[in-house]
Amino acid sequence: MRLRNKTTILLVGLLMAGLSSCVSSGDNPGIEYAPNMYISQAYEPYSQEKLFEINPNGMTMREPVNGTVARGQLDYIYPHPNTGAGYEASASFTSNIPITESNVKEGERLYNYACWHCHGKKGANDGPIFKSGKMPGPSWPNVQADYIKNIPMGKMYHTITYGKGLMGSHAAILNPTERWKVIYHIKSMSLGEEFEISSDVVEVEEMQEGAEEEVMAEATQEEHPAEEH
Numbered sequence: 437m438r439l440r441n442k443t444t445i446l447l448v449g450l451l452m453a454g455l456s457s458c459v460s461s462g463d464n465p466g467i468e469y470a471p472n473m474y475i476s477q478a479y480e481p482y483s484q485e486k487l488f489e490i491n492p493n494g495m496t497m498r499e500p501v502n503g504t505v506a507r508g509q510l511d512y513i514y515p516h517p518n519t520g521a522g523y524e525a526s527a528s529f530t531s532n533i534p535i536t537e538s539n540v541k542e543g544e545r546l547y548n549y550a551c552w553h554c555h556g557k558k559g560a561n562d563g564p565i566f567k568s569g570k571m572p573g574p575s576w577p578n579v580q581a582d583y584i585k586n587i588p589m590g591k592m593y594h595t596i597t598y599g600k601g602l603m604g605s606h607a608a609i610l611n612p613t614e615r616w617k618v619i620y621h622i623k624s625m626s627l628g629e630e631f632e633i634s635s636d637v638v639e640v641e642e643m644q645e646g647a648e649e650e651v652m653a654e655a656t657q658e659e660h661p662a663e664e665h
């Protein structure tokens with residue numbers, strides 16, 4: 437009799453605990469019936485469900501259409517391959533990043549963390565790595581050499597992007613815009629006063645201001661055409 441009493445108390449206790457655990461409160465969502473109906477299953481993007489092997493490339497995620505460019509990354513498209521012919525063709529590759537004081541200055545900052553340990557702070561190929569003798573430097577002694585004075589900027593871009601000889605690729609360290617800024621800094625060290633800093637940006641701003649004034653003037657005329665007479 438006493439045993440049956442204990443069993444009843446235990447069962448009632450369990451039932452209460454069970455029921456109360458169904459109630460959601462605070463962080464506890466309670467017991468959910470068929471949770472798949474509320475929370476969609478997250479499939480692994482780079483693999484696929486064993487029962488569902490119909491995906492192209494064996495993964496749930498679809499690859500972007502060929503030629504797709506991520507927004508804002510158009511300048512990552514570089515047309516020349518990492519070959520001798522690609523290097524020669526890169527000579528005509530140019531950028532639309534203006535050669536301004538601030539871009540050259542930013543190039544100096546980037547050079548002083550990504551390049552100086554080989555090429556030296558002033559471009560004399562006397563950075564600690566070349567100085568140590570563990571790695572031979574380039575054939576040109578410093579950036580003031582004719583070779584760097586005359587080298588097309590496109591070829592410099594090619595070399596920074598893919599590397600050349602013992603110099604590795606720096607594409608992972610500098611984005612395309614940064615590569616051009618570093619190039620401007622090297623050319624500025626190389627050519628000194630002869631390196632032309634463009635004032636394009638100022639001109640463009642002035643042109644815009646001028647255009648705005650014209651538009652404003654036209655708008656005023658349209659609003660008060662009578663004033664013309």
Ligand code: HEC
Pocket residue numbers: 547550551552553554555565572573574575591592595596600601602603604606610618619622
């Ligand atoms: C680990 C040492 C090392 C580092 C770091 C390095 N370079 Fe070089 N760089 C070299 C060597 C070696 C050469 C000569 C390559 C050759 O002609 O075979 C070279 C060549 C060059 C040239 C001549 C390119 C050409 O087409 O002939 C340029 C320009 C240049 N480096 C720029 C840079 C810039 C910019 C950086 C930083 C983003 C940099 N280097 C970082 C070792 C280095």
